[in-house]
Amino acid sequence: MNLFVEIFYLAAAVLFILGLKQMASPVTARRGIVWAGIGMVLATLITFAHPHVNTNYLLIIIGIAVGGGIAWKTGKEVAMTDMPQMIALYNGMGGGAAAAIAAVELIKQHEMDSTVQLLAVFGALIGSVAFSGSLIAFGKLQGIKQLRGAFRFKNQQRINAGLFIVVAWMGLGIATSGTDYGMFTLFLFFALALAFGVMMTLPIGGADMPVVISLYNAFTGLAVGFEGYVLDNPAMMIAGIVVGSAGTLLTQLMAKAMNRPITNVLFSNFGETTGEAQEVSGSMKAIEAPDAAIMMAFAEKVIIIPGYGMAVAQAQHKIWEMTKQLQERGVTVKFAIHPVAGRMPGHMNVLLAEAGVPYDIIYDLDEINEEFRTADVALVIGANDVVNPIARTDPNSPIYGMPILNADYAKNVIVVKRGQGAGFSGIENHLFFADNCRMLYGDGQAVANELISNMKEL
Known part of the structure; x- marks a missing residue:
């Protein structure tokens, strides 16, 4: 391989590393993606000058065109x-x-x-x-x-x-x-x-x-x-x-x-357990949007826990609008993110960033967990297993020992959920039956709209 190609490959590698470093922070992640992308383009283009390519240019161009076209279309849609x-x-x-x-x-x-x-x-x-x-x-x-x-x-x-x-x-x-x-x-x-x-x-x-x-x-x-x-x-x-x-x-x-x-x-089989799981005691207690709006509007601190259900409902923009309403009323609002919330690492962070939620009010599990005891309301929207207290108490549960967000330690818990079914893992959530928990049924985006409207009327 000639020196010219090696220098460009080295430059591409440096861009990959710098891009990954930038992706370590949500503030610079977008810049990191751009840098890594430039590195990939550079590595691809310089490959045309690689001595081993010989006369295979047509195949390379066809591969780039087909793969790039599919990626562009699917990425946009x-x-x-x-x-x-x-x-x-x-x-x-x-x-x-x-x-x-x-x-x-x-x-x-x-x-x-x-x-x-x-x-x-x-x-x-x-x-x-x-x-x-x-x-x-x-x-x-x-x-x-x-x-x-x-x-x-x-x-x-x-x-x-x-x-x-x-x-x-x-x-x-x-x-x-x-x-x-x-x-x-x-x-x-x-x-x-x-x-x-x-x-x-x-x-x-x-x-x-x-x-x-x-x-x-x-x-x-x-x-x-x-x-x-x-x-x-x-x-x-x-x-x-x-x-x-x-x-x-x-x-x-x-x-x-x-x-x-x-x-x-x-x-091992993920989630495989032996023994009989603890039975759920109590019942789910519903709450209406006007009452939930009052509870949050007159709170001192509200912690919002997003999950995959928020993504399905595309409710992140409305949740941010509701957050701004609460902040205008002097309520301290924070977002709590579990490392495995959603369907991939960082899923919730991406959704909240898309809605414009500032990074400085988004906290990881270790940073926020102790604050639930001082929270007036924990609003759970679309999350399930990551707030299930059975993970602390039942050795026979598939999620036993998993660190969870301590939503149940808040004075009041409001869970936005479309129905009474279990989460993606199929495990019944004992939080929903707790004395301090109320279920606000409905689509996440529609419920957020209702909460915003009711807050404006207060």
């Missing part, structure tokens, strides 16, 4: 509620691309350095798992009937472990056999790796999707980094390492937020 599905799908495409690169290099059966061949196989395995697993995650998030919930059967984890051992054994054989492996062996290796990605994801319930998305994001980054080494492409190596390490750290944070070790995330 996808609703914010469907963003987790799109992230899962695009992440899977990255893993699939890395696996495809490995497949091409291995199909050629040319002499490779032993380290290079080993990394090619590792990238193929991880990329294939990320690809097929992300497709299943997409289906679960999309609500495809056959994939919803946790699909489990007897001895599933033993079968998965056996499948992984077979795939790893075949991969090691390919990596150490030089050019002596056959095409059937290679085909079977990829088929079983894809099957393992499917089997690994099927037992996972909807409540654990944020962990899954960040986990497969880490897999994709690692696969891209490995294949960058195979192709001797510094930009791919650095980008893959950056994405892989960031995804790994995020997975650890998500697992901590769910109170699950990484080994449990990788090898």
Whole structure:
């Protein structure tokens, strides 16, 4: 590779790293995305000057045009509620691309350095798992009937472990056999790796999707980094390492937020418990919008807890308008965000930023939890499992031990909910039956409108 190409790849890698650094803060995240995007454009354009490209310009242009056109159209049209599905799908495409690169290099059966061949196989395995697993995650998030919930059967984890051992054994054989492996062996290796990605994801319930998305994001980054080494492409190596390490750290944070070790995330049935769950006592008590408006308007402190239901109702703009009404009346309003609220990491933060909510009134779980005891009202809109007190008290609950937002410690709790059903995980929420909790039924956006109207009349 000539010096000219290497310099531009280095510049692209620096932009990737600086962009990721900027994304660490919501204040500079938009700038970071732009910088990383410029780095990607630079890396793509300089590839035309790569000596290995030769006469394949037409294929590159067609690939960029087709992929870029689809991405532009879907990116412009996808609703914010469907963003987790799109992230899962695009992440899977990255893993699939890395696996495809490995497949091409291995199909050629040319002499490779032993380290290079080993990394090619590792990238193929991880990329294939990320690809097929992300497709299943997409289906679960999309609500495809056959994939919803946790699909489990007897001895599933033993079968998965056996499948992984077979795939790893075949991969090691390919990596150490030089050019002596056959095409059937290679085909079977990829088929079983894809099957393992499917089997690994099927037992996972909807409540654990944020962990899954960040986990497969880490897999994709690692696969891209490995294949960058195979192709001797510094930009791919650095980008893959950056994405892989960031995804790994995020997975650890998500697992901590769910109170699950990484080994449990990788090898256990998520949310699997034994024993009988605690029965719910009491009853749900309804409240009307005028009474809820009075309760909040005359409060000193209100903490708002958004969840996926707010995203579905597209209520974030109205909630911000209501917040401004409360602030004008001298009420202190804060937003409390659980790390796994929504369907992907940072989902609620993105929605609130879209509505214009200032970053300085948005707090993470650790920052806000102690303040619920001094809050007059906790307004829960669309959240469920992240405020369920059963996580503290019932060892037989699938979410037992998960850190939750202490909404039940507030003097009053108002829950905006369309009906009386359980959340995405299917677990009954004991908060809804508490003495200090009132249910405000209706669509999130319509309810917010009612609250605003009633506040204006006070």
